[in-house]
Amino acid sequence: MxxxxxxxxxxxxxxxxxxxxxxxxxxxxxxxxxxxxxxxxxxxxxxxxxxxxxxxxxDPAARALASRHSTHVALLIPMLSNALFVDLMEAVQHTLRPAGYQTLIGVTHYDAAEEEQLLREQLQHRPAGLLVTGFDRSDATRALIAGSGVPCVHLMETSSAAGVYSVGFSQADAGAAMTRHLLARGRRRIAFAAAQLDPRTMQRLEGWRRVMREAGLYAPTLEWLNPAPSSLALGGTMLEQIAGQTPAVDAVFFCNDDLAQGALLAALRLGIRVPERIAVAGFNDLTGSDQMLPPLTTVRTPRAEVGAAAARMLLALMRGEPVPAPVVDLGYELVPRAST
CATH class of the missing domain: 1.10.260.40 (lambda repressor-like DNA-binding domains)
Known part of the structure; x- marks a missing residue:
């Protein structure tokens, strides 16, 4: 042939x-x-x-040019190594694919300049819609989104600003809820330990600060902030350092489950009794948190639900259909376990 x-x-x-x-x-x-x-x-x-x-x-680009209708949606997320964003991404794809849309995924690495460059590249493909994470970005990127004429939905956070579409929950309120839980368990020297220091982590920090100040228990020395990437190893190191602090800390609220899981493993190795000597809490309820020794208290976040709801909202915008509510707050769930 x-x-x-x-x-x-x-x-x-x-x-x-x-x-x-x-x-x-x-x-x-x-x-x-x-x-x-x-x-x-x-x-x-x-x-x-x-x-x-x-x-x-x-050729999807040629088809979009000929029909003035693209079948691509640009999705910008901070990390692919974080299970949180993998869950979100899979939910987006599961929702968009049956509707005939493909996702163009860009990973920003929490870098504003990288996000701006990625968005410029994505817009060259004439996407039908945009899904972006959070609201912390450069003025140039905001101008690109506003000037593109492409429907856009923001993920993982909410905003009441006019003309802005968002699906998420209050990171600050979730951080406050965990801090109140630790106070209710009788803890008074509650440290907040964080890595990466991305915008949503800093919002959780603000929730912790608010409650600790309301209780008259806030002290700057209780903040353990490290800009390094989050990891199990770093969580273990942070717990060892915090446990040796004077006066003694009696609880640590880690900004995510990666750090908290590492802390629990280190506690076993070092003979630090949890929660008797020190309570440990995390955030996101990642896989394995319920299997730790002891099982980890955490905040369950609706990342898959956020991805699906945001994709449905974007579908309505791309089709010119009415959107019942431009802001969808899916909330969070405090999950108490034996570590506190």
Whole structure:
């Protein structure tokens, strides 16, 4: 069998090549592959067979240019190594894919300049919609979003600003709720330990500060803030350092479960009794937190629900349908376990 024809400039099999092989016009090929009902089923079968035989792959950029309708949604998340954002991303894709949309994923690494560059690159692909994480970004990136004319939904945080669409929950309120839980358990010297120091971590810190000040128990020495990437090892190191502080700390609220899990492992190694000597709490309820020794008290965050709800909101915006509420607060759940 002779090799399939190739476009001389790109080497790609083109829609015209499929049309020639099927003995129909290019417009018929386009309509048949889009699944339009007006095309005769026999022609559809012939076109599909030719496309499969030639290895034809539609060019989404060319299709978007011709139809002024893109099937891509740009999704910007801070990290792929964090299970929180993996859960969110999978929920977004699970919601958008049946509706005919693909996600273009960009990872910002919590870097404002990197996010701006990624967004510029994504917008060159003429996405039908944007999903971005949080609200902390450069003025240039905000201007790009506003000037693009592309529907945009913000993830993991909420805002009541006019014309802004968001799905998330109050990170500060969740941080305050965990601090109140530790106070209710009789803890008074409650440290807040954090790494990465991204915007949502700092909002949890503000929730902790608010409650500790209200209780008259706040002290700057109770803040343990490290800009290094979060890890189990760092959590263990932080617990060892905090446990040796004078006066003695009787509880540590870690900004995430990675650090808290590492702290519990270190406590076992060092013979520090949890929660008798020191209570340990985390945030996000990641996999394995309920299997720690003792099981970890944490805040369960609705990351998959946020991804699905945000994708549904974006679908409505892209279709020009009404959005019942521009702000969706999905809340959080305090999960008390034996570590506190």
């Amino acid at each position: 002779p090799p399939p024809p190739r476009h001389r400039a790109t080497g790609r099999v083109t829609l015209a090549d499929v049309a020639q092989a099927a003995g129909v016009s290019p417009i018929t090929v386009s309509r048949a592959l889009r699944g339009e009902r007006a095309v005769d089923p026999e022609l559809v079968a012939r076109v599909q067979a030719a496309a499969q035989r030639l290895g034809y792959v539609p």
